[in-house]
Amino acid sequence: MSSDKRAEVTNELLLETLKAIQGTLMRLVDDIHEVKEWLGILEMQYASLSNRMDRMDLRIERIERRLGLVEV
DSSP: OOOOHHHHHHHHHHHHHHHHHHHHHHHHHHHHHHHHHHHHHHHHHHHHHHHHHHHHHHHHHHHHHHHHHHHO
């Protein structure tokens, strides 16, 4: 096998390998975007639940005060 033929095979193999790596990276980028979207949704849901819990805590404190269950 001549050196030109070996170089051509090596270059083709290298190009195929780089294309495969590029495809894998593109899928990873898409996955990361999807994970970030889900994380954003979870953060919003957590904030909403936290806000609701804070309001419930205030309401419970007010009820306890009205019933005389805690000192003012």
